[in-house]
Amino acid sequence: LYWQLNSFGNYQFLFQDLAMTTVIGVTMSFTGAYPKLVPYRPPSQLISPPLLLSVVLNILFSLSMQIFGFVVVQEQPWYSKTDIYSACLSENKSVENSSFTSSLELHGMREGALEETDNGYKSYENTTVWLLSTINCLIVALVFSKGKPFRQPIYTNYVFVLVLVGQLGICLFLVFADIEDLYSKMDLVCTPTTWRISMVIMLAVTLAVSFLVEEAVIEN
Template sequence: MQHRAGLRFLCVAAMCGDGANDCGALKAAHVGISLSEAESSVASPFTSQEANISCAPQVIQEGRAALVTSFGVFQMMLCYSLTEFTSVIILYGIDSNLSSFQFLFIDICLILNFAATFGRTRAHTRLAQQPPRTSLLSFVPICSMALFMLLAAGAQTFSFHYIQTFDWFVPFQYDPSVGGIAAFTPSYENYAVFCTSMFQYVTMAVTFSKGKPYRRPIWTNRVFLACLVGMTGACAYLTLSPAQWLAGEMELAMPPRMDGRLMCLYVAAVTFLLCYFVQCCLVEVLLEQLATRWGNAAKPRRNQLENGVQNHAFIMQAQ
């Protein structure tokens, strides 16, 4: 068992035992399941309520779901920070920025709710044949985040420039005399970038909440689904027709006509469809197949190393 556990990336060593003479193996394995509630339960992280190995598939399902959830939360939080950074960089180009309440709405109302409910999706009822990826720095996760950020940055840049084409648009002019830490001047550019980016946080929560084959569908997580629907409605309300006092608190320069407001909704809808299509079709199908082919090409080397370790273990036992 120690040799198996020492193979690192070659395999994951699991052990089921009743504690008679296998406490050492239960402790050395990556995953140990005790079939008895006696002393062996101390040596293993899991204890079966029934004296059989029927719980092993469930342990694997929960472990895979936890791994995929951790990766999804990491991807969402990384893209959240980069999306907000993109908004700030675009507005810095005209010496503007997001207001304090806009930052607060993104961080507290959107991201905090999504991060708190993202992991409540339960494991899938069936055990998938192919295990999930075990590295965030592999080809597929990096491409997934990079493609999302390209679409998000492109959508914000498009909204920033497109709102300047309306006849009612008044460009933002930085006034040095109103400078200071607490100073902020609402602008149409700020409205376009902020309202477009709001929906992108909802998009990333849906995009990176991977379901089948390791987790159940997103609609089974009712709390998370309620947050998605509620926050989408709140974003649409802020974009189209917020109360005057709320627009003042958020420091939004509302466009005088509905065409500029609907433009942000159209851009958000197109961005969502593109991101979802890229994630479901391009990343999870095409890129996964390419990564699987590259992984199969590396199997002969892994098999050679595993056979070498097994031969070494056999020689040590013979001595």
């Protein structure tokens, strides 16, 4: 986004920092120790090769997903760098045709409101990267919440599980809700349903790859 002289909006940063990462960081530590001892100890240093490899690989997975979404959204037929409403224009044509005069009046009111609320952050790239990176926080939290042999399984931490489920529900609501006032406040723009589903698929693939690498490679 900085490449385009763009960034996340204030409420986008606040949502990620306060509603996501802070709550995750607090509740993740509620997981208790595993009740049985094992004949080997956990890594004594935070910079041990397995831990570093795990962090580096997950950073690469997250970065790859966000770059992929950033690039691919620009290749979509509905994408426009200057018109942030082009993606949902076809969905509004029937309304505009049914009442041309009313639509002109509403359009004028909408333009006036946009001039007051648009801070320059809104774009298809911003919406895509923010939604992907926000839900990716949940993926990283889930993948790094290892259970045996040193800690109890994640499902024993009821508060943490409820937090993850609640945050996932809110994030998916932001992806599919398409409420104009909410999107305006969060500096998001409307995208076609197919693209929203595509973002969910990207996240699912990232989760699967991260989990498989963590279990099959890092643990061994």
